[in-house]
Amino acid sequence: MTTERPSLPPYAESVVDPIFDLIDRHRELSAHYDAAVSISAKLGDGTEFYAADEISSEQSQALALHANVLLHSKPTTIAGVIALSRYVASLTAWEVSEDEDWHQCFLGALADSINEIRMAQLPAR
Numbered sequence: 001m002t003t004e005r006p007s008l009p010p011y012a013e014s015v016v017d018p019i020f021d022l023i024d025r026h027r028e029l030s031a032h033y034d035a036a037v038s039i040s041a042k043l044g045d046g047t048e049f050y051a052a053d054e055i056s057s058e059q060s061q062a063l064a065l066h067a068n069v070l071l072h073s074k075p076t077t078i079a080g081v082i083a084l085s086r087y088v089a090s091l092t093a094w095e096v097s098e099d100e101d102w103h104q105c106f107l108g109a110l111a112d113s114i115n116e117i118r119m120a121q122l123p124a125r
């Protein structure tokens with residue numbers, strides 16, 4: 001289940017945008033879930049499987065909750081918009097929200113972010 005993820009752009013390190021921490025946390029939670037599922041997949045029916053499956057379920061719930069936060073977040077910089085767009089584009093179905101309309105919320109928040117960044121760059125009138 002592991003997938004290659006694009007790395008953050010080199011200029012992202014010098015930019016302060018909370019979206020980078022949210023992306024990193026999502027990567028962490030995805031890795032934890034993937035590891036948990038890999039372990040339970042190797043086990044046969046029995047006590048160990050059920051314990052591992054419970055851990056997988058907990059990791060899945062943590063990932064789903066954070067995915068919801070990530071997909072509704074608004075980057076505060078253009079670097080953050082680019083990083084979030086690329087990151088979400090790289091995700092597989094199990095790494096994003098189970099809500100069928102998640103993409104609408106995500107794109108709406110992204111458009112709002114771009115507009116807010118643009119408005120902040122306009123000269124004061």
